[in-house]
Amino acid sequence: MATPFSGNQLSRLMHILLRLLQSLCWPFRATCRVLKSRRFSRGVLIFVVVALLVFTPRSTQVLGPAHAAARGYEFGLVGWELSNFLDKWAHSAREFIPWVGTSDEEKRERLDRYLALNDEIKTAKRDIEREASVLDSGSDQLTSLQDHHDELEKERRELRNDVEELMESAIDAVLRDLGIGELGPVTWPPVDFRLDSTPRVLVTSPRDRIQRLESILIDSDITLTGRQAVEDAVYDNSGLSAIVLGTGGVATFPTVIPNDRDLLSTLDVAAHEWLHAYLIFKPLGRAYWSSGDLATVNETVANLFGQEVGRLTYERLTGETLSPPDPFIPETDTNSGKFSFREFMRETRLNVDEMLGDGNVYGAEVYMEQRRIALHDHGIFIRKINQAYFAFNGSYGDNPASVSPIGEQVQELRTYVENVADLVKAIQGTTSYEGFLQRLDRERSAFEERIGD
Numbered sequence: 448m449a450t451p452f453s454g455n456q457l458s459r460l461m462h463i464l465l466r467l468l469q470s471l472c473w474p475f476r477a478t479c480r481v482l483k484s485r486r487f488s489r490g491v492l493i494f495v496v497v498a499l500l501v502f503t504p505r506s507t508q509v510l511g512p513a514h515a516a517a518r519g520y521e522f523g524l525v526g527w528e529l530s531n532f533l534d535k536w537a538h539s540a541r542e543f544i545p546w547v548g549t550s551d552e553e554k555r556e557r558l559d560r561y562l563a564l565n566d567e568i569k570t571a572k573r574d575i576e577r578e579a580s581v582l583d584s585g586s587d588q589l590t591s592l593q594d595h596h597d598e599l600e601k602e603r604r605e606l607r608n609d610v611e612e613l614m615e616s617a618i619d620a621v622l623r624d625l626g627i628g629e630l631g632p633v634t635w636p637p638v639d640f641r642l643d644s645t646p647r648v649l650v651t652s653p654r655d656r657i658q659r660l661e662s663i664l665i666d667s668d669i670t671l672t673g674r675q676a677v678e679d680a681v682y683d684n685s686g687l688s689a690i691v692l693g694t695g696g697v698a699t700f701p702t703v704i705p706n707d708r709d710l711l712s713t714l715d716v717a718a719h720e721w722l723h724a725y726l727i728f729k730p731l732g733r734a735y736w737s738s739g740d741l742a743t744v745n746e747t748v749a750n751l752f753g754q755e756v757g758r759l760t761y762e763r764l765t766g767e768t769l770s771p772p773d774p775f776i777p778e779t780d781t782n783s784g785k786f787s788f789r790e791f792m793r794e795t796r797l798n799v800d801e802m803l804g805d806g807n808v809y810g811a812e813v814y815m816e817q818r819r820i821a822l823h824d825h826g827i828f829i830r831k832i833n834q835a836y837f838a839f840n841g842s843y844g845d846n847p848a849s850v851s852p853i854g855e856q857v858q859e860l861r862t863y864v865e866n867v868a869d870l871v872k873a874i875q876g877t878t879s880y881e882g883f884l885q886r887l888d889r890e891r892s893a894f895e896e897r898i899g900d
Contacts, residue, residue, distance in 0.1 A: 512685035513651045513661040516677045522646035522664035524699065531641045531701060534608075554613040558710075558764075561610045564603045565707050571596040607642045607706070614760070615639060618718055621759045625868035628725055636724045640717050642706040644668070645694045649677060651687045652838035654808050657800065659739065659838040665691055671830075678831075688834035698723035711769075714760045719753030722871065729875040739842065740853065740880035746843045747857045748871060755867040786825050791818075796837055796850050803834075856887055863890040 549557075575592050615638040628634045644667040651660045665677070674691040681689035695716050697703040702720040704713060726732025726745065734741050758769050795818045802811035812833065819832040829836075841849045861870050873890065877883045 511661065512681050512687060513649055513663055513689065515684065516680035516689070517649050517663050517665060520665050520669050520673060520677060522666050524664060527703075528699060531643070549609050549612075551613070554609045555764075557606045557609045558613055561603060561606045562710060564599055564606070565709070568596065568599045568603065568707065571599055603706070611640060611642055614714060614717065614764070617760045617764050618714065618721065618756065621756055621763060622721075622868075624759075625756070625866055627868035627871060628721075636700070636721070636728075638717070638721055639701040640704045640720065641701045642704055642713070645696060645703050645705050647674075647691050648694050648839070649681075649689060649691050650835045650839040651681060651685075651689045652834040654686065654688050654812070654834055655806070656803055657796075657834050657837045657841065659742070659835075659842060660687065662839075664697065688838075690831055690833060690835040690839070692836070692839055696720045698727075700724065710764070711757060711761045714764075715753045715757030717753075718756035718760070719749045722749045722752045726871075726875060730878045731875050734878045737878075738880060740851070741877075741883075742842045743849070743851050743853045744857070744874070744877070744880065744883055747853055748874070750843060751857060751861060752867050752871060788822075788825070788827060791822070793850060795832070796841065799834075799837065800850070856884070860887050860890055863894045 571592065575589065575596060578586075578589055578592060619634050619638045622628045622634055622638070628636070646667050647665040647669060649661070649663040649665050652658055653660070665674075669677075669691065677691055678689045681687050695705065696719060698720045702717070702724065704717050704720065708716070723732065723745070726735075726749075731741070731745060735745050736742065755771075758771070762768055795815065799811045799815060802808075802814065815832045815836075819829055822829060840846045841851065843849060843854075846854075857870075860873065861867065864870050864873060874883055874886055877886065
């Protein structure tokens with residue numbers, strides 16, 4: 448039977464009703480049941496331990512070098528989750544009131560205005576930076592420019608709930624068309640994201656090899672000086688390579704999506720992060736940190752999924768038809784005479800791996816800095832290239848910093864299945880890179896048999 452709500456809206460409504468029922472029943476049932484439970488004393492003990500860990504002054508806790516260096520700059524994940532989760536669900540509940548909610552037509556108008564505001568805010572920021580270079584910080588003109596910028600930001604924040612709702616519903620519809628995430632009449636996990644400034648991430652790696660050790664979320668507004676201070680502190684206290692990088696999105700709940708991108712890019716990132724949330728309920732997602740190869744499989748599949756679902760959602764929202772993206776093909780022609788950033792970075796990574804393998808750590812670090820400076824001649828400015836830089840970016844199989852064959856392998860597997868959802872389903876039960884390769888071999892053989900017939 449058809450439902451008056453989309454799958455995404457229904458899943459949210461069910462969640463709201465469940466929480467409401469729990470709240471109503473709690474005074475009469477929950478307290479007595481918990482007090483009589485044998486697990487009550489164990490629960491109290493766990494609560495006390497957690498409370499001690501949370502409220503004990505940090506100076507008495509043993510912190511790793513990265514966490515110690517990041518103190519004072521950490522992204523407040525719990526506070527962010529509480530404020531944004533409650534705000535979004537309150538808005539969702541409001542949308543179910545017929546005389547209060549916003550129509551789809553109004554949401555589309557607000558989406559257009561939101562995207563226009565992105566361009567206006569970028570222009571306002573450039574105006575402020577330009578004038579700040581020649582005017583005193585307290586000048587009336589600079590104050591006026593900043594006030595205008597703040598007004599635009601305020602208007603954008605006021606639009607984002609409706610804009611998010613429209614995009615979330617469109618992505619949900621595409622997911623259901625593809626047949627992924629269906630849990631009866633709802634989509635699980637719900638498509639739920641917040642357009643906001645995404646946090647940065649502090650990544651560490653050993654200096655004698657490229658290996659991602661820690662990833663710590665950092666406030667998005669950390670200054671350049673602050674980033675350098677954090678990286679230097681990690682190096683001074685542990686000898687590890689460290690770098691603070693931007694993130695394209697974070698798979699919290701709701702997920703954090705950049706608030707300043709165009710429509711297609713926003714939908715791409717939203718679908719990418721939804722897949723991470725989906726996969727955490729599957730063996731492949733839970734095995735993300737078990738090996739570097741599985742992290743690369745997860746990220747590469749999410750990249751491909753985001754591109755395809757984002758494109759389908761864009762077409763659904765705009766009515767336009769986009770050409771499918773070109774498949775990822777490693778560049779191997781170094782004699783074309785044209786500069787290739789992908790080939791440049793691949794060559795850099797291979798040479799660094801070779802030098803580190805020979806134990807020449809200092810030489811590898813000097814070489815990476817020389818290569819970073821060489822990019823300036825091609826108009827490419829990267830603040831720092833080190834082992835941690837490659838450890839982070841190399842986890843994406845289709846990234847220029849990766850030397851992994853996984854990018855090509857995922858693309859090959861995609862050609863053997865009907866759609867990107869089938870690609871995910873084919874490998875979501877995988878718990879090892881060897882298992883992924885075995886599935887690729889089976890799909891390749893099945894495809895060759897079909898072609899032969």
